[in-house]
Amino acid sequence: MTTALLRRFAGLVLTLVISSFVIFAGMYAAPGDPVTFLIGNPENLTPDNIAAVRAEYHLDEPLWTQYARWATGVLHGDLGQSMYYQQPVSDLLSSRLPMTLTLVAMASVLFVVIGVGLGVLAALRRGSALDSVITGFTTFVNSVPNFVIGLVLVAVFAVQLRWFPVAGDGAGFTDRLYHLTLPAIALALGSIALISRVTRQTMTEQQTLDHVEAARSYGLTMRQIVVRHVLRNSLGPVVTMCGLVMAGMLAGTVVIESVFGLSGVGKLLVDAINTHDFPVVQAILLYMVIGYMVVTVVVDLAYPLLDPRTMARSDRS
């Protein structure tokens, strides 16, 4: 168990180092000299000026040195200086993060509750009209790009019915939640299909097993069987899938924030790409990659807790 954990951890660190290097080297290799963006006004592009700016941003050093400098800084919480905003990247990120994380949290609650709920319903009423409706609906929703779903929501609930604001971030906690409702629904809808499908399938598999048959012959109520035996044993795959979807959402907010005009991390990323603000792009990509990896690892580690059988299996092998 310990060696397995250690190996997993080592693999994780290696992947992280490689992907951070890919992110950094990509920006380094980008055609177009960042100096021209830094100086801005073409009249100021004198050799002296260029040399000064290059030295200031350490652009004159070789790739490895720059990467080492950047990586050490990142480990100390220093993500560099934004070329466009002229402030520390970590300040920019920390001002934008709460919005994005709230959005992801809201969307996660929605897709877990609705997705698992629909999956359970479909599994219990397998073969019925309700099952077909749920499967059909979720499959269709899964095929509509989420920016289109977002715009449909805006058109119906914000413009026509005026229940929700069209755009904006909202001030204060409750107002923020209110503003983020439509974006969260748009972000969650696409994932509901996946979660309900996984839930339905694992539960269907569980229902045919002997222990469920035994519980039924003991005369336990349907409700008890479902909650204690079927659902409990289906948790492993369902939680894993939920974790993966949630991790993916950290990056999925890029599109949704752009639809709803929210100033979160995703919007910052799009702006930074448009303004060639490389330190910001690097930092956000790194944040999203780390967030994604952390969530997937946590899910991996939680699996044996939910399903002790896997722990026994890995001990034996």
Added chain:
Amino acid sequence: MTIEAHGPVAVATTRKAAPGVFYLCLGILGLAVVAAILADWIAPYDPSATDFSALYQQPSSAHWFGTDQLGRDILSRVIHGARPSLLGAIALLTFATAVGVLIGTVAAWKRGWVDAVLARVTDVMFAFPGLLFVVLVIAVFDRGPGTAVIGMGLAFAPVIAKFTRAIALEEMARPYVDAYRLQGIGSVELCVRYVLPNLFPTLIGYLVVLFGEGLMSLAALNFLGFGAQPPSSEWGLMVQEGRGGVIQGIVGPALIPGLVIAVVVVATNVIGVRLSDKLAVKA
């Protein structure tokens, strides 16, 4: 956003649709292809022709889908948009398949360090969730339809490589492979002439479903403004340009191309699932 559902989970669990639905979907896809090929002849208007006396027209006999913020005919734009939208997805899939099948087959054939390197590369690629890898490629090489397609292709390649590797490993364990090897047929010839053709039936169904995902992801990139540029009427870009109208209560310019994307993606998914059922069970 959409490609976070890596692997066959999404494919295998969708239930079989009735035959009528299947043919309807074939028809829809066929229509989209015809629109892409014959756009110049069947579109009623020039897709870029602006008409400032007819801004934001409701659907009418003159403009079946209405007009957009510049008075351009939406139907003509959607028809012309089929070309960049479908071609983009085809190009990205062709590129991803070429790279993925090559890597997957080599990894299954060579095993050892090639396999280990592939596993590591795949891990690193999977560490970039959703569109993120493409965003990196676009940040590096600047926006444009070519960059979007290549970046997307690179993001899809490891998924295809992993899938190919799995089915190639199975195929290579079969006796006929050893038989050919004993006859002195070289590795490359054996792979290309005998093993790969046997993999294709299984691959095709998977690729058709990936096509829907690719179409949707490319549309998202174009929506963000990272791919096709105006005056192109690529569907994702049309949604982006029509966004302003939604706030004023005019939904056609944004939602019609959005709906078209959704319908085409549903159609390809149904076809893909049906194909993989039909072709893969044969063995």
